[in-house]
Amino acid sequence: MKYIDEYRDSALAQHIAAAIRNAASPARIYRFMEFCGGHTHAIARYGLPDLLPDNVHMIHGPGCPVCVLPIGRIDMAIELALRHHAIVCTYADTLRVPASDGRSLLRARAQGGDVRMVYSVADALKIARNNPGEAVVFFAIGFETTTPPTAVAIRQARAEGLKNFSVLCCHVLTPSAIINILESPEVRVLGTVPLDGFIGPAHVSTVIGSRPYDFFAEEYRKPVVIAGFEPLDVMQAILMLVRQVNEGRAEVENEFTRAVTSGGNEKAQKLVSEVFELRRSFEWRGLGEVPYSALKIRSHYDEFDAERRFDLEYKPVPDNKACECGAILRGVKKPTDCKIFGTVCTPENPMGSCMVSSEGACAAHYSYGRHKHAEVPA
Amino acid sequence: MSGQVKAGYARALDIKRGRVDLSHGGGGRAMVQLVRELFARHLGNTWLEQGNDGTVLPPISGRLVLTTDSHVVAPLFFPGGDIGSLAVHGTVNDLAVMGARPLWLTAGFILEEGFPLGDLDRIAASMARACAAAGVLLVAGDTKVVEHGKGDGVFITTTGVGEAHPHCTLSGSAARPGDVVLLSGTLGDHGMAIMSQRENLGFDTPIESDSAALHGLTARLMACAGADIRLMRDPTRGGLAATMNEIADQSGVGVLLDEAAIPLRPEVAAACELLGLDPLNVANEGKLVLVCAEQAATALLATMRAHPLGRAAARIGGITTDANHFVQMRTQLGGCRMVDWLSGEQLPRIC
Known part of the structure; x- marks a missing residue:
């Protein structure tokens, strides 16, 4: 594939890996968080940890849209489908996220x-057009990448006079989540998550x-290095982060200049601000209530807001007690630190x-990397 | 002049404009007519024409191999095939990968009320062509009709009978560390051909299903080095990933694949990239995975490549010792990762 294969070249990857080995000082450990699930997936799928020296560690961040959806939000979507008999349209991964009562x-x-x-x-718009007698709700999840298309759809529905279409808006914002992690006691006070830098999101x-x-x-x-989702992008970003740390710099660098x-x-951005406004607060799985970290539909577009239309109320639901998703999303724990990883879960x-x-830290590790930590059965 | 009844007269089935109705499954004249004028016209043979509740078949000298497979693909017609050819190939291939010579098939049809007879006619004709090409005969069949909305056009279940190769010991539990894994061609063609036709995706692509009968290829491979072949599989639902995990589990071994060696059409790779799918999980309907002893690998690979269905064959990995029975893969970047079973359903109604 043109424009893709170039970023998956094996010889170049070995070349960058050698440069990282040369640049990384054996005297210290480098800990970088890749914020995005897209990076988490690329790192696991291409086996990148095998190309990194032992003292360069990648910590998975909370940037997986499905992972950060709190149980209460999934409950709202289920209520729309079962109690309000709406046609609920959503992205595939969302279908399997556990809600309350094993639903x-x-x-x-x-x-x-x-x-x-x-x-x-x-x-979802097409489904609404084809089913004029049914209420059709789009369960809108995701960071800044998926928000503009939702804004376009709401404007389009208004222009067409599509009365049966609405959106359950759960769009969240990347910068607020990063600040939340940097402000968390584990990073700022306790030092249990010593972060040396971030790989910044690609599509966002x-x-x-x-x-x-x-x-x-x-x-x-x-330091922050914005990087594309291809494996060479990630390798190059890690090299740039190692160099920044070595030189005592803390800058925003852009590896992904092609986009x-x-x-x-x-x-x-204009389109998004026309249709959406900031929510005062939004609950994230793992991070809890984060102020000004999500969007809601402006009152000007009221009739497309499923929360208002169906009079939905958000009820917070605590995560399963044994589940460590919260700590994993903050980078405090690794999937393998969770007692139920790979057994019950x-x-x-x-x-959780x-x-x-597949962008979730646990699923990525389970599907692509668990052979590294597997015990040999007796 | 009225009241004259023409003995034995029945208006011919209107295949062009007619539709399946409940009487076609009711056991009356309409059902007999459907069988005679549509199915038997394409698929008729002396065995089927016995017309009894069961077909009496001649004895065969070897061991019998029996398999069954249901087909629920949507859409029913797709680039490179349709549910009719798929229903024949699917069952013929299950026999072929057991090292058996396919002989006879039976077919059960669940038809939905309102289904166009013209489409059913195309499906029966396609099955007949696939049977003739595979050298198998359809020797028994059944038709049921369900009410409108209770089915999705046509579902077909085929059962196949084959004769085992005299010395065949192929088994999913026969792979041993040091063995070699061969693949007969490109991955994911069937699954992506189906995906490209789904109404909510509809992307333009020249991808065609690889649906094909593999018994010719497997017979040549058995003749080339049958004693050194541990097992053969056709990686259908769940793709190569599921097949290799099954083998690892059954044989109690590990597998190490080489990503760079796995053949993939650029258009399939691009479509998978776009939809976020892993081609290792995507279904195939005309591909063969073969595990053999190292000493026979070169000859078997050459035999595969000499066959029209194996031109792009490749040596894609080997069997390892692994108490956890993991399937791993050296990535094209030089790292290593697991190749796991698919979780949930990536592409429903694919075959």
Whole structure:
């Protein structure tokens, strides 16, 4: 594949790996967080840890849209399908996220709820057009990358006079989550998560640009390298982070210049601010209530807001006690630190959200990396 | 002049405009007519025409191999095949990978009320062509009709009878550390051909299903080095990943694949990339995975490549010692990762 294979070249990967080995000082340990689930997946899928020296550690961040959805939000979608008999359209991974009382959208579907998997919000619009007598709700999840398409769909629905379409908006914001991690006691006070830098998001940054990260670099003295999702992008970003740490720099660098500019996609940003506004607070799985970390639909577009239309109320539900998703999403624990990882909690029967999406730290480790920690059976 | 009844007259089935109705499954004249004018017209042979509740078949000298497979693919017609050819190939291949010579098939049809007879006619014709090409005969069949909305056009279950190769000991539990894994061609063609036709995806692609009968290829391989072949599999649902995990579990071994050696069409790779799918999990309907002793690997690979269905064959890995029975893969980047079973359902209704 042109424009893809170039970023998966084996010889180049070995070359960058050698450069990282040369640059990394044996006297110290480097700990970098890849914020995005897309990076987590690339690291696991291409076996990148095997190419890194032992003292360069990657810590998985919370940037997996499915993983950070709290149980209460999934419950709302299930309620829409089962109690309000709406056609609920959502991305595939969301179907399997465990909700309260052992429920999930997939199980709601087996109980007779009309839950449909879509690849894009445009498909949800199409379903609404084809089923004028039914309420159709798009369960909108994701970071800044998936927000502009939802904004377009809401505007389109208004323009078409599509009365049966609405959106359960759960869009969240990357910078607030990074600040939350940097402000967390584990990072700031206790030092249990010594973070030396971040690999910044790829697709999110195409929308918001590189400027929003300047603040972390300055305020928290952490280097950030924005990187694409291909394995060579990740390797190159790690090399750039190692060099920044060695030189005592804390800057925002952009490895992904082929797609990310400083200001981002201003047209998309305008569209988003026309349709959405900040929520005062939003509960994230793992991070808890994070102020100004999510979006809601502006009152101007009220009729497309499923929360208002169906009078839904958000009820927080605590995670399963044994599940360590919260600590894993903050980088405090590794999947293997969780007692139920790979035993009670597997991709077939996930207890926590990190085991659901292929971008989740637990699912990525279970599917691609568990051979490294497996005990030999007696 | 009225009241004259023409003896034995029945209006011919309107295949062009007609539709399946409940009477076609009711056991009356309409059902007999459907069988005679549609199914038997394409698939008829002396065995099927016995017309009894069961077909009496001649004795065979070797051991019998029996297999059954249900087909629920959507859409029913796809680039490179349809549910009819798929239902024949699927069962013929299950016999072929057991090292057996396919002989006879039976077919059970669940038809949905309202299904166009023209489409059913195309499906029966396609089955007949696939049977003829595979050298098998359809010797018994059954038709049921379900109410509108209770099925999805047509579901077909085929059962196959084959004759085992005289010295065949192929088994999923026969792989040993040091053995070699061969693959007969590119991965994921069937699954992605189906995906490209789904209404909510509809992307333009030249990808065609690889649906094909493998018994010719397997017979040549058995003739080449049958004693050194440990097992053969056709990696259908769940793709190569599921097949290799089954082998690792059954044989109590590990597997190490080499990502760079796995053949993949660029258009399949691109479509998988776009949809976030792993080609190792995508279904195939005309591919063969073969595990053999190292000493026979070169000859078997050459035999595969000499056959039209194995031109892109490759040596893709080997069997290892691993108490956890993990399937691992050297990635094209030089790292190593696991190749796990698929979780959940990646692509429903694929075959």
